[in-house]
Amino acid sequence: xxxxxxxxxxxxxxxxxxxxxxxxxxxxxxxxxxxxxxxxxxxxxxxxxxxxxxxxxxxxxxxxxxxxxxxxxxxxxxxxxxxxxxxxxxxxxxxxxxxxxxxxxxxxxxxxxxxxxxxxxxxxxxxxxxxxxxxxxxxxxxxxxxxxxxxxxxxxxxxxxxxxxxxxxxxxxxxxxxxxxxxxxxxxxxxxxxxxxxxxxxxxxxxxxxxxxxxxxxxxxxxxxxxxxxxxxxxxxxxxxxxxxxxxxxxxxxxxxxxxxxxxxxxxxxxxxxxxxxxxxxxxxxxxxxxxxxxxxxxxxxxxxxxxxxxxxxxxxxxxxxxxxxxxxxxxxxxxxxxxxxxxxxxxxxxxxxxxxxxxxxxxxxxxxxxxxxxxxxxxxxxxxxxxxxxxxxx
Amino acid sequence: xxxxxxxxxxxxxxxxxxxxxxxxxxxxxxxxxxxxxxxxxxxxxxxxxxxxxxxxxxxxxxxxxxxxxxxxxxxxxxxxxxxxxxxxxxxxxxxxxxxxxxxxxxxxxxxxxxxxxxxxxxxxxxxxxxxxxxxxxxxxxxxxxxxxxxxxxxxxxxxxxxxxxxxxxxxxxxxxxxxxxxxxxxxxxxxxxxxxxxxxxxxxxxxxxxxxxxxxxxxxxxxxxxxxxxxxxxxxxxxxxxxxx
Numbered sequence: 001x002x003x004x005x006x007x008x009x010x011x012x013x014x015x016x017x018x019x020x021x022x023x024x025x026x027x028x029x030x031x032x033x034x035x036x037x038x039x040x041x042x043x044x045x046x047x048x049x050x051x052x053x054x055x056x057x058x059x060x061x062x063x064x065x066x067x068x069x070x071x072x073x074x075x076x077x078x079x080x081x082x083x084x085x086x087x088x089x090x091x092x093x094x095x096x097x098x099x100x101x102x103x104x105x106x107x108x109x110x111x112x113x114x115x116x117x118x119x120x121x122x123x124x125x126x127x128x129x130x131x132x133x134x135x136x137x138x139x140x141x142x143x144x145x146x147x148x149x150x151x152x153x154x155x156x157x158x159x160x161x162x163x164x165x166x167x168x169x170x171x172x173x174x175x176x177x178x179x180x181x182x183x184x185x186x187x188x189x190x191x192x193x194x195x196x197x198x199x200x201x202x203x204x205x206x207x208x209x210x211x212x213x214x215x216x217x218x219x220x221x222x223x224x225x226x227x228x229x230x231x232x233x234x235x236x237x238x239x240x241x242x243x244x245x246x247x248x249x250x251x252x253x254x255x256x257x258x259x260x261x262x263x264x265x266x267x268x269x270x271x272x273x274x275x276x277x278x279x280x281x282x283x284x285x286x287x288x289x290x291x292x293x294x295x296x297x298x299x300x301x302x303x304x305x306x307x308x309x310x311x312x313x314x315x316x317x318x319x320x321x322x323x324x325x326x327x328x329x330x331x332x333x334x335x336x337x338x339x340x341x342x343x344x345x346x347x348x349x350x351x352x353x354x355x356x357x358x359x360x361x362x363x364x365x366x367x368x369x370x371x372x373x374x375x376x377x378x379x380x381x382x383x384x385x386x387x388x389x390x391x392x393x394x395x
Numbered sequence: 396x397x398x399x400x401x402x403x404x405x406x407x408x409x410x411x412x413x414x415x416x417x418x419x420x421x422x423x424x425x426x427x428x429x430x431x432x433x434x435x436x437x438x439x440x441x442x443x444x445x446x447x448x449x450x451x452x453x454x455x456x457x458x459x460x461x462x463x464x465x466x467x468x469x470x471x472x473x474x475x476x477x478x479x480x481x482x483x484x485x486x487x488x489x490x491x492x493x494x495x496x497x498x499x500x501x502x503x504x505x506x507x508x509x510x511x512x513x514x515x516x517x518x519x520x521x522x523x524x525x526x527x528x529x530x531x532x533x534x535x536x537x538x539x540x541x542x543x544x545x546x547x548x549x550x551x552x553x554x555x556x557x558x559x560x561x562x563x564x565x566x567x568x569x570x571x572x573x574x575x576x577x578x579x580x581x582x583x584x585x586x587x588x589x590x591x592x593x594x595x596x597x598x599x600x601x602x603x604x605x606x607x608x609x610x611x612x613x614x615x616x617x618x619x620x621x622x623x624x625x626x627x628x629x630x631x632x633x634x635x636x637x638x639x640x
Contacts, residue, residue: 008516293512296473297573298501299529301493386474390464393509 006310009283020279021319024365027272028323032361033331033351034265038258040352045250048347049243051183052121054092055224057246058214058231058238064249065241066096066184071210072238075196078214081234087227090217092119095199095210099192100158100168103147110143110190113182114199114211121183121215123193127151128178131194138178139192146190149176159202170202183347187340214238257350269364272316276372280312284376289392291380296389301381308380309373316369320362327361328353418485420580420612421447421470426479426489428465428635439465440476441635447581447614452607453640454626455616462635463616464585470614471504471583472496484580501530505574507584511566513558519545519569520554526576537576544572548602564595571602575611582606584615588622600625 010017058078060070072078075093082088095114100107113122117130123138128151131138137157139149149155153176160169174194182191200207218227224242232240241249251258284291291304331351338350428440440462447453455463468474469481472488473496481489488499500506513522520541527537545551548568550561558566567587574582584603588596600622607613607627617623630640 004521005514005517008514012516289510290512290514293506293508294514294525295497296471296500296506296508297526298497298499298504298577299525300497303529384474386465386468389468389473389508393464 003310006307006314009287009307010311010314013283016279017315020275021315021322023275024272024316024319025322025326027268027275028320028361028365029327029330030268030323031265031272031364032324032327032358033334034261034268035357035361036327036331036351036353038261038265039354039357041254041257041348041350042247042251043354044347044349044352046243046247048183048345049246052215054090054121054215054217055243056216056218056228056231057241058216058235059212059241061237061239063239064246065213069096071095071207071212072214073210075200075209075211077209078211078235078238082214082216082231085227085230087218087222088216089219090119092116092121092215092217093196093211094120094122094213094215095196095203095207096212097159097199097203097207099202100161101147101149102156102158103149108143108146108190110139110146110192111185112199113191113193114196115193116196120193123180123182126179126181128176131177131198133175133177134195134198135172135174136177137174137192137194138180139176140180140182140185140190142188143190143192144179151176151179157202160204169204172198172202174198184345185347186342186344187346269368272319272365273368273372276312276315276369277375279315280308280373281376281379283311284308284380288380288383288388292383292385292388292392295383295385304381305373305377308377309370312373312376313366313369316365316372317362320365323365324358324362419446420449420451420484421614422480422482423466423470424480424482426466426469426481427477428462428469428474429477439635440469442479443632443635443637444479445630445637445640447612449612450607450610452603452613452625452627453615453630454623454628455614455630455632456618456623457632457638459618461632463632465635466632467583467585467614467616470581471506472500501526502577503580505577505579505582507567507570507574507582507587509586509589511558511563511570511590513566513569513573515558518555518557519550519561519565519572522558522569523572523576526573530577532577540576541572544575545569547575548572562595563591564598567591567595567599568602571599571606575606581612581614584613584617586617586619587615588617588619597621 057065058072059065060072063070079091079093082091093116097112098109099112100109115122117132155174155176156171157174158168158171180193185191200210218224228240228242294304335349335351339346423443423445426440426443430437430439443466455466457463469476472491476489479489480487483503488496491499514525523541523544524537527540542551542554545554548571550565550568553561553565561569588599591599596619603613604625615622615626623629628640631638
């Protein structure tokens with residue numbers, strides 16, 4: 001009967017209840033988005049880093065991977081040295097650079113990665129073949145669109161453009177062998193990959209034996225942090241970043257986002273709470289005579305409190321359920337916008353849906369619904385019955 | 396127990412009353428009730444004493460502000476007297492804590508109000524079931540009793556209707572059925588015909604007469620001379636005291 005009474009009192013002013021529920025849904029959607037954002041970026045970045053199973057990354061000392069143009073010298077020496085550690089199972093060197101491709105009378109500039117195709121962890125092949133030969137190159141969709149090239153085409157790839165002499169320092173005829181998706185690529189970024197040695201060659205004598213980054217996989221069960229420390233002590237010219245330390249760096253850099261998420265999430269929760277409190281209080285005020293009569297005919301205070309709290313919880317839960325769908329839709333839309341942010345990997349989800357986020361948002365709203373019912377239910381339950389009935393009769 | 400008694404009577408109260416002999420169902424002793432309005436103190440009741448016997452039908456009459464409704468509130472355990480006692484079937488209800496008083500009202504007192512105060516979103520039958528649901532009566536049993544009571548007040552055919560679909564007189568009859576739901580010891584009515592026209596008022600007056608004949612103890616506060624005229628006993632009040640009856 002309690003549920004029936006609570007439900008029927010909400011239905012009595014259906015439009016008002018609907019509007020309040022929509023208000024809660026908007027607040028819930030915002031809350032969910034904020035909860036998704038506060039945890040999503042970190043989790044998304046973590047899965048991205050671990051997607052190919054590399055737990056350690058070596059970058060030039062004091063930098064993050066591809067944070068600067070700095071490189072690590074003596075790639076072959078470092079690889080030979082790292083192989084001495086029995087916990088290291090895979091070493092994937094990567095050199096980053098810029099290439100220019102002539103298409104008709106246009107010069108198209110693209111990012112390029114030199115990789116060891118046998119162990120690379122930077123791209124996934126969508127069609128065609130890996131660049132196994134020294135003159136092979138693969139590219140992403142943005143590159144194909146910008147150049148109008150097709151798999152099998154031969155391209156003139158150049159590096160080291162000198163603005164004064166208007167010539168390139170190196171050029172090479174290369175065959176486009178595959179279409180790939182770069183895991184860490186930013187939106188709309190033209191990107192290619194080729195053999196590490198080829199890009200080192202194109203970079204000239206100064207890049208002959210350089211790498212921008214080494215990605216390292218350690219054997220299952222090995223202590224990643226111990227391996228990290230082992231390398232760091234022995235190779236002072238590099239920074240060794242484990243997934244955990246990278247996440248800590250990301251956390252540090254994204255702390256503004258999280259603070260923003262917490263503040264906006266709290267505001268949403270508070271707005272939802274105020275909406276429900278207002279609606280339930282107005283509803284109680286309108287029914288004050290009815291409530292006094294319920295009490296007079298023997299309905300307990302606990303029953304009155306439960307009924308009113310149920311009303312608040314019902315609005316909150318229904319609003320939260322609608323907000324869940326709305327939040328997912330807006331999160332997806334906003335994710336599309338933020339993923340296009342220059343310099344950030346497109347694969348990162350800013351609004352990553354996790355069931356825990358949804359339960360957190362729903363739980364917080366249900367709690368706020370209970371809290372919202374506290375004041376009006378207390379007011380209703382503590383009505384002096386005789387005085388209220390007399391005032392109602394006079395009114 | 397006859398069929399009609401089963402509808403209107405308080406079976407537990409009646410059994411207890413038989414055991415106690417001729418004990419009055421209501422005993423009010425030296426009741427006073429003062430209200431404070433700022434520094435001013437108003438004496439709404441100034442020492443009221445009377446008994447109501449089982450099966451009695453009393454009308455409390457008097458000018459506005461004489462303390463009729465205040466007295467009814469004290470008899471119904473929805474207000475506390477400043478001093479004095481109200482004993483209903485041997486239980487002093489005057490100084491009960493809220494939880495105890497609520498439970499007592501649920502099982503022993505039926506209320507009928509001037510403005511009906513039915514739950515607008517519930518049907519007539521659900522309104523009658525409400526006090527029984529609170530008392531923990533099983534769904535099937537309370538539905539059956541609600542139907543029986545609605546039949547008694549001649550609204551069996553309107554059980555699914557909501558209050559907004561009923562006339563004033565019909566709503567008041569549903570309110571009476573609701574008041575009888577848990578077989579109370581007494582039925583208290585505050586101006587039950589105050590919002591009704593003469594014809595529907597007469598229907599309610601007739602229903603009260605029938606209820607009393609079938610064994611219900613009734614105490615009615617009214618300005619309605621016709622209603623007061625049907626009562627077995629009139630209690631006249633003026634300035635917070637009983638002047639006659």
